[in-house]
Amino acid sequence: MTDQCVAPAAPLAPRARLWPALGAVYRAQLSRARVARIPLLFVATFQSVGIMVLMRGVVDGGSEARAVVAGSSVLVVAFVALNLLAQYFGQLRAGGGLDHYATLPVPPASVVLGAAAAYASFTLPGTLVTAVFGCLLFGLPMGGLWILLLVVPLAGAALAGLGAALGLLAPRQELATLAGQLGMSAALLLGVLPPERMPELVVRARDLLPSTYGVEAFARTFAASPDWGAVALDLAVCGAVGVLSLALATWAYRRAAVR
Amino acid sequence: MSTGTAQAGHTAAGATGDAVCVVRDLVKTYPAVRAGRGAPALPETRATDGISLDVRRGEIFGLLGPNGAGKSTLVRQLTGLLRPDSGTVELLGHDLVRHPERAARLLAYLGQESTALDELTVALAAETTGRLRGLRAREARAARDEVLEELALTPLAHKPLKKLSGGQRRLACFAAALVGERPVLVLDEPTTGMDPVARRAVWSAVDRRRAQCGATVLLVTHNVIEAETVLDRVAVVDRGKVIACDTPAGLKALVSDEVRLDLVWRQAPPLDVPEVAALRPKATEAGRRWLLRLPQDQARAAVAAVTGGPAFAALDDFTLATPSLEDVYLALGGRTKGLVRT
Numbered sequence: 001m002t003d004q005c006v007a008p009a010a011p012l013a014p015r016a017r018l019w020p021a022l023g024a025v026y027r028a029q030l031s032r033a034r035v036a037r038i039p040l041l042f043v044a045t046f047q048s049v050g051i052m053v054l055m056r057g058v059v060d061g062g063s064e065a066r067a068v069v070a071g072s073s074v075l076v077v078a079f080v081a082l083n084l085l086a087q088y089f090g091q092l093r094a095g096g097g098l099d100h101y102a103t104l105p106v107p108p109a110s111v112v113l114g115a116a117a118a119y120a121s122f123t124l125p126g127t128l129v130t131a132v133f134g135c136l137l138f139g140l141p142m143g144g145l146w147i148l149l150l151v152v153p154l155a156g157a158a159l160a161g162l163g164a165a166l167g168l169l170a171p172r173q174e175l176a177t178l179a180g181q182l183g184m185s186a187a188l189l190l191g192v193l194p195p196e197r198m199p200e201l202v203v204r205a206r207d208l209l210p211s212t213y214g215v216e217a218f219a220r221t222f223a224a225s226p227d228w229g230a231v232a233l234d235l236a237v238c239g240a241v242g243v244l245s246l247a248l249a250t251w252a253y254r255r256a257a258v259r
Numbered sequence: 260m261s262t263g264t265a266q267a268g269h270t271a272a273g274a275t276g277d278a279v280c281v282v283r284d285l286v287k288t289y290p291a292v293r294a295g296r297g298a299p300a301l302p303e304t305r306a307t308d309g310i311s312l313d314v315r316r317g318e319i320f321g322l323l324g325p326n327g328a329g330k331s332t333l334v335r336q337l338t339g340l341l342r343p344d345s346g347t348v349e350l351l352g353h354d355l356v357r358h359p360e361r362a363a364r365l366l367a368y369l370g371q372e373s374t375a376l377d378e379l380t381v382a383l384a385a386e387t388t389g390r391l392r393g394l395r396a397r398e399a400r401a402a403r404d405e406v407l408e409e410l411a412l413t414p415l416a417h418k419p420l421k422k423l424s425g426g427q428r429r430l431a432c433f434a435a436a437l438v439g440e441r442p443v444l445v446l447d448e449p450t451t452g453m454d455p456v457a458r459r460a461v462w463s464a465v466d467r468r469r470a471q472c473g474a475t476v477l478l479v480t481h482n483v484i485e486a487e488t489v490l491d492r493v494a495v496v497d498r499g500k501v502i503a504c505d506t507p508a509g510l511k512a513l514v515s516d517e518v519r520l521d522l523v524w525r526q527a528p529p530l531d532v533p534e535v536a537a538l539r540p541k542a543t544e545a546g547r548r549w550l551l552r553l554p555q556d557q558a559r560a561a562v563a564a565v566t567g568g569p570a571f572a573a574l575d576d577f578t579l580a581t582p583s584l585e586d587v588y589l590a591l592g593g594r595t596k597g598l599v600r601t
Binding site: 008009010012013014015016017020021023024025027028031032091092095096097099100101102105106110257258 | 366
């Protein structure tokens with residue numbers, strides 16, 4: 001514009017930095033989850049406990065029992081991190097809530113990682129309860145349960161990233177909910193059922209699901225002398241998928257926030 | 260400090276040097292939508308149809324128009340949320356079409372939705388917003404306490420927004436918008452659902468920021484009374500176009516030769532009275548209410564006719580008023596419905 005008197009551009013306010021902003025989002029999301037999602041955490045836990053009780057009649061100990069307990073525990077993570085987070089981001093996007101974040105100078109990664117981390121850590125108590133109950137039910141050793149402190153964040157990152165990406169990419173809110181539900185059903189069927197009884201094709205599909213590696217890592221720790229190398233490898237795969245899926249979610253957020 | 264430098268007295272020419280926000284030929288077209296199940300097809304819509312505006316430093320500039328006029332689409336382009344098809348937006352010397360991400364570092368935006376904050380407590384919503392606006396933890400807490408106190412929200416600080424009434428929730432979102440100062444405030448219908456006390460709190464908070472830091476406010480409203488009382492200048496928006504832009508007084512001068520006559524009948528209007536029958540073609544009828552816009556002499560005659568004899572017996576109530584911005588909007592060819600007077 002030539003008719004404008006050119007004034008020097010006003011200074012820009014500083015951006016929010018990645019980690020402090022992430023911390024602020026994490027704290028806010030955790031408090032949100034506490035207020036609104038506790039009943040759902042109960043649902044998730046009861047669901048997993050119920051599945052284990054049902055499987056008790058089918059499975060008689062050994063590696064199958066380990067797979068059932070590990071799968072049911074990680075299912076709590078899938079329920080909250082994948083399903084609920086997909087719903088949350090779908091709802092946020094449909095309801096115009098993303099505008100709030102998009103008009104704040106906050107890095108997209110802070111919003112996505114903060115929310116994902118909050119949802120993932122919110123699942124920890126439910127996962128622990130499920131695992132302890134499963135160990136008692138099937139008579140498994142509880143000495144290795146500390147591994148959940150690694151399994152929950154790593155599987156949580158992978159599943160939460162996937163959930164956030166689904167919620168942000170789905171063209172409609174209902175589709176986001178549907179995708180979240182389907183993802184959780186996949187985690188349920190492919191994660192809880194012992195792989196020994198699955199057809200080849202389904203085992204392949206199981207390998208594609210990020211939660212599988214968390215389940216495997218956890219299941220291995222029930223062995224008398226666990227193969228720690230294999231556990232570490234499983235967790236590494238989980239972490240790598242987590243990084244990828246969170247990167248995807250961050251990209252999806254950027255895309256959804258500015259249209 | 261530049262307190263209230265750009266006020267009503269300025270003329271349009273020569274003031275652009277002090278412009279905070281310069282908009283030129285902004286166009287945004289939404290593509291046609293094909294009919295889906297249960298959803299009708301929509302034709303291509305020009306939500307913003309060649310809009311140009313200058314908002315000056317320190318003023319409260321309003322966008323007035325009915326729902327669907329294109330106000331929110333325009334505001335979304337001014338806040339970097341929506342990319343225009345063509346045209347330019349310059350905010351405090353920054354090109355927002357090329358660098359939409361800079362908007363967040365120049366302005367605070369209060370949108371119509373509170374989805375992002377609904378499940379937080381009032382205090383946490385304000386504090387988190389401050390943190391995400393780049394404040395340090397201690398600064399954010401101090402700013403939060405100050406703003407909540409200023410807006411008399413301290414007693415509600417620990418309630419989740421969801422549990423508040425519509426007006427209180429709106430006020431809490433407004434509080435979040437104020438934490439972490441910005442030279443420009445963009446407020447999309449900030450006082451919706453608020454009681455008079457809360458409204459006063461909003462306008463005095465806005466005035467304080469104008470006086471202390473020379474803040475500029477861009478306000479979206481469909482409330483004509485609010486527009487007349489708080490705005491320095493107003494752009495009347497209809498179907499994606501600015502159909503007039505001036506001070507409220509300047510706009511009202513356009514229709515100053517007319518007055519507005521409201522008649523409310525007890526039951527059916529007494530059409531057997533010839534003067535009343537003659538008024539009917541000029542009236543906008545809404546149930547028992549007739550709304551007339553008449554030149555002053557005709558209005559006097561009409562009042563004389565309805566306040567005497569058999570017409571008066573049928574009359575429940577009448578008011579005679581000088582024109583409002585709603586009358587301006589209608590006189591300029593705006594669609595009839597959609598502005599509110601509350």
